[in-house]
Amino acid sequence: xxxxxxxxxxxxxxxxxxxxxxxxxxxxxxxxxxxxxxxxxxxxxxxxxxxxxxxxxxxxxxxxxxxxxxxxxxxxxxxxxxxxxxxxxxxxxxxxxxxxxxxxxxxxxxxxxxxxxxxxxxxxxxxxxxxxxxxxxxxxxxxxxxxxxxxxxxxxxxxxxxxxxxxxxxxxxxxxxxxxxxxxxxxxxxxxxxxxxxxxxxxxxxxxxxxxxxxxxxxxxxxxxxxxxxxxxxxxxxxxxxxxxxxxxxxxxxxxxxxxxxxxxxxxxxxxxxxxxxxxxxxxxxxxxxxxxxxx
Amino acid sequence: xxxxxxxxxxxxxxxxxxxxxxxxxxxxxxxxxxxxxxxxxxxxxxxxxxxxxxxxxxxxxxxxxxxxxxxxxxxxxxxxxxxxxxxxxxxxxxxxxxxxxxxxxxxxxxxxxxxxxxxxxxxxxxxxxxxxxxxxxxxxxxxxxxxxxxxxxxxxxxxxxxxxxxxxxxxxx
Numbered sequence: 307x308x309x310x311x312x313x314x315x316x317x318x319x320x321x322x323x324x325x326x327x328x329x330x331x332x333x334x335x336x337x338x339x340x341x342x343x344x345x346x347x348x349x350x351x352x353x354x355x356x357x358x359x360x361x362x363x364x365x366x367x368x369x370x371x372x373x374x375x376x377x378x379x380x381x382x383x384x385x386x387x388x389x390x391x392x393x394x395x396x397x398x399x400x401x402x403x404x405x406x407x408x409x410x411x412x413x414x415x416x417x418x419x420x421x422x423x424x425x426x427x428x429x430x431x432x433x434x435x436x437x438x439x440x441x442x443x444x445x446x447x448x449x450x451x452x453x454x455x456x457x458x459x460x461x462x463x464x465x466x467x468x469x470x471x472x473x474x475x476x477x478x479x480x481x482x483x484x485x486x487x488x489x490x491x492x493x494x495x496x497x498x499x500x501x502x503x504x505x506x507x508x509x510x511x512x513x514x515x516x517x518x519x520x521x522x523x524x525x526x527x528x529x530x531x532x533x534x535x536x537x538x539x540x541x542x543x544x545x546x547x548x549x550x551x552x553x554x555x556x557x558x559x560x561x562x563x564x565x566x567x568x569x570x571x572x573x574x575x576x577x578x579x580x581x582x583x584x585x586x587x588x589x590x591x592x593x594x595x596x597x598x599x600x601x602x
Numbered sequence: 603x604x605x606x607x608x609x610x611x612x613x614x615x616x617x618x619x620x621x622x623x624x625x626x627x628x629x630x631x632x633x634x635x636x637x638x639x640x641x642x643x644x645x646x647x648x649x650x651x652x653x654x655x656x657x658x659x660x661x662x663x664x665x666x667x668x669x670x671x672x673x674x675x676x677x678x679x680x681x682x683x684x685x686x687x688x689x690x691x692x693x694x695x696x697x698x699x700x701x702x703x704x705x706x707x708x709x710x711x712x713x714x715x716x717x718x719x720x721x722x723x724x725x726x727x728x729x730x731x732x733x734x735x736x737x738x739x740x741x742x743x744x745x746x747x748x749x750x751x752x753x754x755x756x757x758x759x760x761x762x763x764x765x766x767x768x769x770x771x772x773x774x775x
Contacts, residue, residue: 339734
Protein backbone atom coordinates (compact mmCIF):
# COMPACT_ATOMS: atom_id res chain seq x y z
CA UNK A 307 0.00 0.00 0.00
CA UNK A 308 2.78 2.38 1.00
CA UNK A 309 4.53 1.62 -2.24
CA UNK A 310 1.38 2.49 -4.20
CA UNK A 311 1.11 5.88 -2.56
CA UNK A 312 4.72 6.77 -3.09
CA UNK A 313 4.87 6.00 -6.81
CA UNK A 314 1.60 7.88 -7.35
CA UNK A 315 2.88 10.86 -5.42
CA UNK A 316 6.08 10.95 -7.43
CA UNK A 317 4.00 10.80 -10.58
CA UNK A 318 1.23 13.23 -9.74
CA UNK A 319 3.28 15.83 -7.84
CA UNK A 320 6.97 15.19 -8.40
CA UNK A 321 8.84 16.44 -5.36
CA UNK A 322 12.61 17.00 -5.26
CA UNK A 323 14.32 13.91 -3.91
CA UNK A 324 17.60 14.30 -2.19
CA UNK A 325 19.40 11.39 -3.81
CA UNK A 326 20.20 10.88 -7.46
CA UNK A 327 18.04 7.74 -7.92
CA UNK A 328 15.01 9.69 -6.69
CA UNK A 329 15.53 12.44 -9.24
CA UNK A 330 16.15 9.93 -12.04
CA UNK A 331 13.01 8.06 -11.05
CA UNK A 332 10.94 11.23 -11.05
CA UNK A 333 12.38 12.24 -14.42
CA UNK A 334 11.56 8.87 -15.97
CA UNK A 335 8.04 8.96 -14.57
CA UNK A 336 7.67 12.51 -15.89
CA UNK A 337 8.67 11.32 -19.32
CA UNK A 338 6.26 8.39 -19.18
CA UNK A 339 3.51 10.80 -18.13
CA UNK A 340 4.36 13.29 -20.86
CA UNK A 341 4.44 10.90 -23.82
CA UNK A 342 1.59 8.70 -22.67
CA UNK A 343 -0.73 11.70 -22.69
CA UNK A 344 -0.03 12.08 -26.41
CA UNK A 345 -1.55 8.73 -27.23
CA UNK A 346 -4.65 9.33 -29.30
CA UNK A 347 -8.12 8.14 -28.42
CA UNK A 348 -10.86 7.44 -30.94
CA UNK A 349 -12.35 10.71 -32.17
CA UNK A 350 -16.17 10.60 -32.26
CA UNK A 351 -18.61 13.19 -33.58
CA UNK A 352 -21.40 12.95 -30.98
CA UNK A 353 -24.06 14.40 -33.29
CA UNK A 354 -23.37 12.01 -36.20
CA UNK A 355 -22.92 9.07 -33.92
CA UNK A 356 -26.26 9.81 -32.26
CA UNK A 357 -28.14 10.07 -35.56
CA UNK A 358 -26.56 6.83 -36.64
CA UNK A 359 -27.49 5.12 -33.43
CA UNK A 360 -31.04 6.41 -33.55
CA UNK A 361 -31.54 5.16 -37.08
CA UNK A 362 -30.00 1.79 -36.47
CA UNK A 363 -31.12 0.73 -33.02
CA UNK A 364 -33.83 2.90 -31.60
CA UNK A 365 -36.59 2.97 -34.19
CA UNK A 366 -37.05 -0.76 -34.06
CA UNK A 367 -37.17 -1.28 -30.33
CA UNK A 368 -39.74 -0.06 -27.90
CA UNK A 369 -38.21 0.46 -24.47
CA UNK A 370 -39.13 -1.99 -21.76
CA UNK A 371 -40.98 -0.55 -18.78
CA UNK A 372 -39.35 -1.18 -15.41
CA UNK A 373 -40.59 -3.99 -13.21
CA UNK A 374 -42.09 -1.77 -10.52
CA UNK A 375 -43.94 0.44 -12.90
CA UNK A 376 -44.99 -2.57 -14.89
CA UNK A 377 -46.41 -4.23 -11.79
CA UNK A 378 -48.39 -1.13 -10.90
CA UNK A 379 -49.68 -0.88 -14.45
CA UNK A 380 -50.62 -4.56 -14.48
CA UNK A 381 -52.48 -4.17 -11.22
CA UNK A 382 -54.37 -1.16 -12.53
CA UNK A 383 -55.10 -3.00 -15.74
CA UNK A 384 -56.64 -5.93 -13.86
CA UNK A 385 -58.90 -3.55 -11.94
CA UNK A 386 -60.01 -1.72 -15.03
CA UNK A 387 -60.53 -5.01 -16.79
CA UNK A 388 -62.80 -6.30 -14.04
CA UNK A 389 -65.02 -3.25 -13.95
CA UNK A 390 -65.30 -2.54 -17.64
CA UNK A 391 -65.21 -6.08 -18.92
CA UNK A 392 -68.34 -5.97 -21.02
CA UNK A 393 -67.61 -2.49 -22.29
CA UNK A 394 -64.08 -3.60 -23.02
CA UNK A 395 -65.22 -6.50 -25.20
CA UNK A 396 -67.59 -4.38 -27.20
CA UNK A 397 -65.97 -1.05 -27.71
CA UNK A 398 -62.24 -1.26 -27.07
CA UNK A 399 -60.20 0.32 -29.83
CA UNK A 400 -56.47 0.00 -30.07
CA UNK A 401 -54.96 3.43 -30.65
CA UNK A 402 -51.42 3.84 -31.88
CA UNK A 403 -49.92 7.23 -32.57
CA UNK A 404 -46.55 8.77 -33.37
CA UNK A 405 -45.02 12.08 -32.41
CA UNK A 406 -42.86 14.51 -34.33
CA UNK A 407 -39.83 12.82 -35.91
CA UNK A 408 -41.06 9.36 -34.92
CA UNK A 409 -41.96 6.34 -37.07
CA UNK A 410 -43.60 3.19 -35.79
CA UNK A 411 -44.30 -0.23 -37.26
CA UNK A 412 -47.50 -1.94 -36.15
CA UNK A 413 -48.33 -5.57 -36.82
CA UNK A 414 -52.08 -6.09 -36.95
CA UNK A 415 -53.69 -9.34 -35.67
CA UNK A 416 -53.78 -10.79 -39.21
CA UNK A 417 -50.06 -10.02 -39.71
CA UNK A 418 -50.73 -7.06 -41.96
CA UNK A 419 -48.15 -4.38 -41.39
CA UNK A 420 -48.67 -0.65 -40.92
CA UNK A 421 -45.78 1.79 -40.79
CA UNK A 422 -46.81 5.12 -39.31
CA UNK A 423 -45.05 8.30 -40.39
CA UNK A 424 -44.54 11.19 -37.95
CA UNK A 425 -47.54 12.77 -36.17
CA UNK A 426 -50.00 10.14 -37.32
CA UNK A 427 -52.56 7.97 -35.61
CA UNK A 428 -54.44 4.77 -36.31
CA UNK A 429 -57.16 3.08 -34.31
CA UNK A 430 -58.85 -0.28 -34.79
CA UNK A 431 -60.80 -2.94 -32.91
CA UNK A 432 -58.43 -5.72 -32.02
CA UNK A 433 -61.09 -8.26 -30.97
CA UNK A 434 -63.13 -8.11 -34.12
CA UNK A 435 -60.21 -7.54 -36.45
CA UNK A 436 -60.33 -10.95 -38.12
CA UNK A 437 -63.96 -10.50 -39.17
CA UNK A 438 -63.81 -6.77 -39.88
CA UNK A 439 -60.49 -5.46 -41.15
CA UNK A 440 -61.07 -1.72 -40.93
CA UNK A 441 -59.09 1.00 -39.25
CA UNK A 442 -59.14 4.77 -38.94
CA UNK A 443 -56.16 6.81 -40.04
CA UNK A 444 -55.25 10.39 -39.32
CA UNK A 445 -51.92 11.32 -40.90
CA UNK A 446 -49.71 9.18 -43.10
CA UNK A 447 -49.04 5.45 -43.16
CA UNK A 448 -47.74 2.73 -45.42
CA UNK A 449 -49.69 -0.54 -45.50
CA UNK A 450 -48.66 -4.09 -46.35
CA UNK A 451 -51.92 -5.99 -46.28
CA UNK A 452 -52.07 -9.77 -45.96
CA UNK A 453 -54.46 -11.48 -48.34
CA UNK A 454 -57.93 -12.06 -46.93
CA UNK A 455 -61.16 -10.17 -46.43
CA UNK A 456 -61.59 -6.60 -47.55
CA UNK A 457 -59.24 -4.25 -45.74
CA UNK A 458 -60.52 -0.71 -45.20
CA UNK A 459 -58.69 2.46 -44.26
CA UNK A 460 -61.08 5.21 -43.20
CA UNK A 461 -59.93 8.80 -43.19
CA UNK A 462 -61.66 12.14 -42.85
CA UNK A 463 -61.21 12.59 -46.61
CA UNK A 464 -62.43 9.25 -47.82
CA UNK A 465 -61.99 5.52 -47.67
CA UNK A 466 -59.41 3.19 -49.18
CA UNK A 467 -60.41 -0.40 -49.72
CA UNK A 468 -58.24 -3.37 -50.74
CA UNK A 469 -57.93 -7.12 -50.71
CA UNK A 470 -54.21 -7.64 -50.24
CA UNK A 471 -51.54 -5.23 -51.37
CA UNK A 472 -49.07 -2.50 -50.43
CA UNK A 473 -50.02 1.13 -50.42
CA UNK A 474 -49.47 4.49 -48.73
CA UNK A 475 -52.20 6.79 -47.43
CA UNK A 476 -51.56 10.38 -46.45
CA UNK A 477 -54.55 12.20 -45.01
CA UNK A 478 -53.88 15.55 -43.41
CA UNK A 479 -55.80 18.83 -43.30
CA UNK A 480 -57.09 19.42 -46.81
CA UNK A 481 -54.63 16.95 -48.30
CA UNK A 482 -55.41 13.36 -49.24
CA UNK A 483 -53.08 11.13 -51.18
CA UNK A 484 -53.17 7.40 -51.84
CA UNK A 485 -50.34 5.66 -53.64
CA UNK A 486 -50.42 1.98 -54.61
CA UNK A 487 -47.20 -0.06 -54.65
CA UNK A 488 -48.55 -3.55 -55.26
CA UNK A 489 -51.91 -5.11 -56.12
CA UNK A 490 -55.05 -2.99 -56.47
CA UNK A 491 -56.63 -0.36 -54.28
CA UNK A 492 -60.08 1.19 -54.36
CA UNK A 493 -60.29 4.80 -53.20
CA UNK A 494 -63.66 6.30 -52.33
CA UNK A 495 -63.87 9.98 -51.54
CA UNK A 496 -66.80 12.39 -51.61
CA UNK A 497 -65.91 13.50 -55.11
CA UNK A 498 -64.93 10.28 -56.72
CA UNK A 499 -64.38 6.55 -56.50
CA UNK A 500 -61.34 5.28 -58.31
CA UNK A 501 -59.35 2.08 -58.62
CA UNK A 502 -55.55 2.31 -58.47
CA UNK A 503 -53.13 -0.29 -59.76
CA UNK A 504 -49.44 -0.61 -58.82
CA UNK A 505 -47.42 2.46 -59.70
CA UNK A 506 -50.44 4.81 -59.68
CA UNK A 507 -51.39 7.50 -57.24
CA UNK A 508 -54.38 9.69 -56.45
CA UNK A 509 -54.44 13.04 -54.71
CA UNK A 510 -57.05 15.51 -53.52
CA UNK A 511 -55.76 18.93 -52.64
CA UNK A 512 -58.23 21.45 -51.20
CA UNK A 513 -61.18 19.55 -52.73
CA UNK A 514 -59.63 19.29 -56.18
CA UNK A 515 -58.41 16.05 -57.72
CA UNK A 516 -54.81 16.29 -58.90
CA UNK A 517 -53.28 13.86 -61.37
CA UNK A 518 -50.08 12.22 -60.14
CA UNK A 519 -47.39 10.90 -62.48
CA UNK A 520 -46.75 7.14 -62.42
CA UNK A 521 -43.81 5.89 -60.39
CA UNK A 522 -41.72 2.75 -59.94
CA UNK A 523 -40.62 2.74 -56.26
CA UNK A 524 -41.45 -0.35 -54.23
CA UNK A 525 -42.17 1.59 -51.05
CA UNK A 526 -42.62 5.23 -50.03
CA UNK A 527 -39.46 7.30 -49.56
CA UNK A 528 -40.25 8.22 -45.99
CA UNK A 529 -39.54 4.64 -44.99
CA UNK A 530 -35.95 5.38 -46.00
CA UNK A 531 -36.06 8.54 -43.87
CA UNK A 532 -36.73 10.89 -46.77
CA UNK A 533 -39.84 12.71 -47.95
CA UNK A 534 -40.51 13.04 -51.66
CA UNK A 535 -42.81 15.62 -53.17
CA UNK A 536 -44.21 15.90 -56.66
CA UNK A 537 -45.75 19.30 -57.34
CA UNK A 538 -46.82 19.85 -53.73
CA UNK A 539 -47.60 23.35 -52.41
CA UNK A 540 -44.69 24.83 -50.46
CA UNK A 541 -46.72 25.17 -47.28
CA UNK A 542 -47.30 21.38 -47.19
CA UNK A 543 -43.60 20.77 -47.67
CA UNK A 544 -42.78 22.92 -44.66
CA UNK A 545 -45.51 21.23 -42.65
CA UNK A 546 -43.80 17.91 -43.32
CA UNK A 547 -40.45 19.43 -42.35
CA UNK A 548 -41.96 20.57 -39.04
CA UNK A 549 -43.23 17.05 -38.43
CA UNK A 550 -39.86 15.46 -39.10
CA UNK A 551 -37.60 17.83 -37.22
CA UNK A 552 -39.66 19.34 -34.41
CA UNK A 553 -39.04 22.89 -35.62
CA UNK A 554 -41.25 25.88 -36.32
CA UNK A 555 -41.11 27.39 -39.80
CA UNK A 556 -42.06 31.02 -40.36
CA UNK A 557 -42.60 32.17 -43.94
CA UNK A 558 -42.13 35.84 -44.77
CA UNK A 559 -45.24 37.41 -46.28
CA UNK A 560 -43.81 37.89 -49.73
CA UNK A 561 -43.61 34.14 -50.29
CA UNK A 562 -46.34 32.36 -52.23
CA UNK A 563 -47.29 29.41 -50.01
CA UNK A 564 -48.93 27.61 -52.88
CA UNK A 565 -45.90 27.61 -55.11
CA UNK A 566 -45.37 24.00 -56.18
CA UNK A 567 -42.30 22.10 -55.04
CA UNK A 568 -40.93 18.84 -56.41
CA UNK A 569 -38.02 17.13 -54.75
CA UNK A 570 -36.82 15.05 -51.83
CA UNK A 571 -35.85 16.10 -48.33
CA UNK A 572 -33.89 13.95 -45.90
CA UNK A 573 -35.06 13.31 -42.32
CA UNK A 574 -31.63 13.12 -40.82
CA UNK A 575 -29.99 16.47 -41.62
CA UNK A 576 -31.98 19.65 -41.17
CA UNK A 577 -29.43 21.83 -42.97
CA UNK A 578 -29.50 19.59 -46.06
CA UNK A 579 -33.28 19.34 -46.00
CA UNK A 580 -33.58 23.14 -45.92
CA UNK A 581 -31.14 23.48 -48.78
CA UNK A 582 -33.08 20.98 -50.89
CA UNK A 583 -36.19 23.11 -50.53
CA UNK A 584 -34.73 26.60 -50.60
CA UNK A 585 -32.01 26.40 -53.26
CA UNK A 586 -34.26 25.42 -56.21
CA UNK A 587 -36.92 27.97 -55.21
CA UNK A 588 -34.31 30.69 -54.61
CA UNK A 589 -35.34 31.25 -51.01
CA UNK A 590 -33.20 32.21 -48.04
CA UNK A 591 -33.45 30.49 -44.68
CA UNK A 592 -32.20 31.30 -41.26
CA UNK A 593 -32.09 28.79 -38.42
CA UNK A 594 -32.55 30.17 -34.95
CA UNK A 595 -32.60 27.30 -32.48
CA UNK A 596 -36.00 25.63 -33.16
CA UNK A 597 -37.33 28.42 -35.35
CA UNK A 598 -36.63 28.73 -39.05
CA UNK A 599 -37.34 31.92 -40.95
CA UNK A 600 -37.78 31.73 -44.70
CA UNK A 601 -37.49 34.81 -46.88
CA UNK A 602 -37.17 35.66 -50.57
CA UNK B 603 -39.01 15.33 -6.21
CA UNK B 604 -38.11 13.29 -9.26
CA UNK B 605 -36.34 15.85 -11.39
CA UNK B 606 -33.93 13.52 -13.13
CA UNK B 607 -34.37 13.27 -16.90
CA UNK B 608 -36.25 10.19 -18.02
CA UNK B 609 -33.95 8.04 -20.12
CA UNK B 610 -36.92 6.42 -21.86
CA UNK B 611 -37.54 9.74 -23.59
CA UNK B 612 -35.63 9.94 -26.80
CA UNK B 613 -34.52 13.53 -26.23
CA UNK B 614 -33.12 12.84 -22.78
CA UNK B 615 -31.47 9.66 -23.97
CA UNK B 616 -29.97 11.55 -26.89
CA UNK B 617 -28.49 14.13 -24.57
CA UNK B 618 -27.03 11.40 -22.38
CA UNK B 619 -25.70 9.63 -25.46
CA UNK B 620 -23.99 12.72 -26.84
CA UNK B 621 -22.50 13.57 -23.44
CA UNK B 622 -20.90 10.18 -22.98
CA UNK B 623 -20.25 8.71 -26.42
CA UNK B 624 -16.71 10.13 -26.60
CA UNK B 625 -15.45 8.92 -23.25
CA UNK B 626 -17.29 5.60 -23.64
CA UNK B 627 -15.60 5.03 -27.00
CA UNK B 628 -12.19 5.92 -25.63
CA UNK B 629 -12.79 3.71 -22.62
CA UNK B 630 -13.58 0.72 -24.84
CA UNK B 631 -10.64 1.54 -27.08
CA UNK B 632 -8.15 1.90 -24.25
CA UNK B 633 -9.36 -1.34 -22.82
CA UNK B 634 -9.36 -3.37 -26.00
CA UNK B 635 -6.94 -1.50 -28.25
CA UNK B 636 -9.27 -2.43 -31.11
CA UNK B 637 -10.74 0.46 -33.09
CA UNK B 638 -13.57 -1.17 -34.99
CA UNK B 639 -14.44 -3.58 -32.21
CA UNK B 640 -14.70 -0.87 -29.60
CA UNK B 641 -17.31 1.23 -31.37
CA UNK B 642 -19.48 -1.86 -31.90
CA UNK B 643 -19.15 -2.59 -28.25
CA UNK B 644 -20.19 0.92 -27.26
CA UNK B 645 -23.19 0.80 -29.59
CA UNK B 646 -24.24 -2.46 -28.03
CA UNK B 647 -23.88 -1.04 -24.53
CA UNK B 648 -26.03 1.98 -25.42
CA UNK B 649 -28.64 -0.32 -26.95
CA UNK B 650 -28.71 -2.29 -23.72
CA UNK B 651 -29.17 0.90 -21.73
CA UNK B 652 -32.00 2.01 -24.04
CA UNK B 653 -33.77 -1.32 -23.68
CA UNK B 654 -33.49 -1.11 -19.90
CA UNK B 655 -34.10 2.63 -19.68
CA UNK B 656 -37.00 2.13 -17.28
CA UNK B 657 -35.11 0.07 -14.74
CA UNK B 658 -31.83 2.01 -14.63
CA UNK B 659 -31.68 4.92 -12.21
CA UNK B 660 -30.51 8.07 -14.00
CA UNK B 661 -27.69 8.64 -11.51
CA UNK B 662 -26.44 5.11 -12.11
CA UNK B 663 -26.80 5.24 -15.90
CA UNK B 664 -23.20 6.29 -16.43
CA UNK B 665 -21.66 3.47 -14.43
CA UNK B 666 -24.25 1.11 -15.94
CA UNK B 667 -22.97 2.10 -19.37
CA UNK B 668 -19.31 1.61 -18.51
CA UNK B 669 -19.98 -1.62 -16.67
CA UNK B 670 -21.85 -2.96 -19.71
CA UNK B 671 -18.92 -2.05 -21.94
CA UNK B 672 -16.67 -3.81 -19.50
CA UNK B 673 -18.78 -6.98 -19.50
CA UNK B 674 -19.28 -6.99 -23.25
CA UNK B 675 -15.54 -6.61 -23.62
CA UNK B 676 -14.91 -9.64 -21.44
CA UNK B 677 -17.34 -11.65 -23.56
CA UNK B 678 -16.04 -10.68 -26.97
CA UNK B 679 -12.89 -8.86 -27.94
CA UNK B 680 -10.55 -9.90 -25.18
CA UNK B 681 -8.29 -12.07 -27.30
CA UNK B 682 -7.36 -9.51 -29.95
CA UNK B 683 -4.02 -7.79 -30.10
CA UNK B 684 -3.92 -4.31 -28.64
CA UNK B 685 -2.91 -1.56 -31.09
CA UNK B 686 -2.46 2.02 -29.91
CA UNK B 687 -1.13 5.11 -31.70
CA UNK B 688 0.23 8.52 -30.84
CA UNK B 689 -1.58 11.66 -31.96
CA UNK B 690 -0.23 12.96 -35.29
CA UNK B 691 1.05 16.28 -33.97
CA UNK B 692 2.78 15.12 -30.82
CA UNK B 693 5.77 17.32 -29.84
CA UNK B 694 8.88 16.12 -28.04
CA UNK B 695 9.36 16.93 -24.41
CA UNK B 696 12.15 19.38 -25.09
CA UNK B 697 10.63 21.31 -27.99
CA UNK B 698 13.73 23.37 -28.75
CA UNK B 699 16.13 20.46 -28.87
CA UNK B 700 16.71 19.68 -32.57
CA UNK B 701 19.71 17.41 -31.95
CA UNK B 702 19.14 14.35 -34.20
CA UNK B 703 20.47 12.05 -31.51
CA UNK B 704 17.91 13.45 -29.10
CA UNK B 705 15.12 12.94 -31.64
CA UNK B 706 16.13 9.33 -32.28
CA UNK B 707 16.31 8.61 -28.56
CA UNK B 708 12.90 10.14 -27.92
CA UNK B 709 11.37 8.17 -30.81
CA UNK B 710 12.86 4.99 -29.39
CA UNK B 711 11.46 5.86 -25.97
CA UNK B 712 8.02 6.56 -27.42
CA UNK B 713 7.97 3.27 -29.32
CA UNK B 714 8.95 1.26 -26.27
CA UNK B 715 6.49 3.13 -24.08
CA UNK B 716 3.67 2.39 -26.50
CA UNK B 717 4.61 -1.29 -26.64
CA UNK B 718 4.79 -1.43 -22.85
CA UNK B 719 1.34 0.17 -22.51
CA UNK B 720 -0.08 -2.24 -25.06
CA UNK B 721 1.16 -5.09 -22.88
CA UNK B 722 -0.44 -3.81 -19.67
CA UNK B 723 -3.46 -5.68 -18.35
CA UNK B 724 -6.76 -4.21 -19.63
CA UNK B 725 -7.62 -2.80 -16.20
CA UNK B 726 -4.24 -1.13 -15.80
CA UNK B 727 -4.30 0.20 -19.35
CA UNK B 728 -7.80 1.62 -19.15
CA UNK B 729 -7.13 3.41 -15.86
CA UNK B 730 -3.74 4.67 -16.96
CA UNK B 731 -4.96 6.01 -20.34
CA UNK B 732 -8.19 7.49 -19.00
CA UNK B 733 -6.02 9.45 -16.62
CA UNK B 734 -3.32 10.39 -19.14
CA UNK B 735 -5.28 10.93 -22.36
CA UNK B 736 -8.71 11.92 -21.10
CA UNK B 737 -7.28 13.73 -18.08
CA UNK B 738 -9.77 11.99 -15.80
CA UNK B 739 -9.18 12.16 -12.04
CA UNK B 740 -8.89 8.90 -10.10
CA UNK B 741 -12.16 9.77 -8.39
CA UNK B 742 -13.94 10.23 -11.75
CA UNK B 743 -12.59 6.92 -13.04
CA UNK B 744 -13.70 5.17 -9.86
CA UNK B 745 -17.18 6.62 -10.31
CA UNK B 746 -17.34 5.54 -13.94
CA UNK B 747 -16.33 1.98 -13.17
CA UNK B 748 -18.28 1.81 -9.92
CA UNK B 749 -15.19 0.78 -7.93
CA UNK B 750 -13.34 2.44 -5.05
CA UNK B 751 -10.69 5.13 -5.55
CA UNK B 752 -8.25 2.74 -3.88
CA UNK B 753 -8.78 0.17 -6.61
CA UNK B 754 -8.12 2.79 -9.27
CA UNK B 755 -4.95 3.87 -7.46
CA UNK B 756 -3.89 0.25 -7.23
CA UNK B 757 -4.22 -0.23 -11.01
CA UNK B 758 -2.56 3.10 -11.71
CA UNK B 759 0.47 2.45 -9.53
CA UNK B 760 0.82 -1.10 -10.83
CA UNK B 761 0.77 0.31 -14.36
CA UNK B 762 3.40 2.91 -13.48
CA UNK B 763 5.62 0.35 -11.80
CA UNK B 764 5.47 -1.95 -14.83
CA UNK B 765 6.20 0.88 -17.25
CA UNK B 766 9.03 2.19 -15.11
CA UNK B 767 10.67 -1.23 -14.95
CA UNK B 768 10.38 -1.75 -18.69
CA UNK B 769 11.82 1.67 -19.49
CA UNK B 770 14.59 1.50 -16.88
CA UNK B 771 17.27 1.73 -19.63
CA UNK B 772 16.26 5.27 -20.50
CA UNK B 773 16.84 6.50 -16.97
CA UNK B 774 20.30 7.87 -17.62
CA UNK B 775 19.25 10.23 -20.39
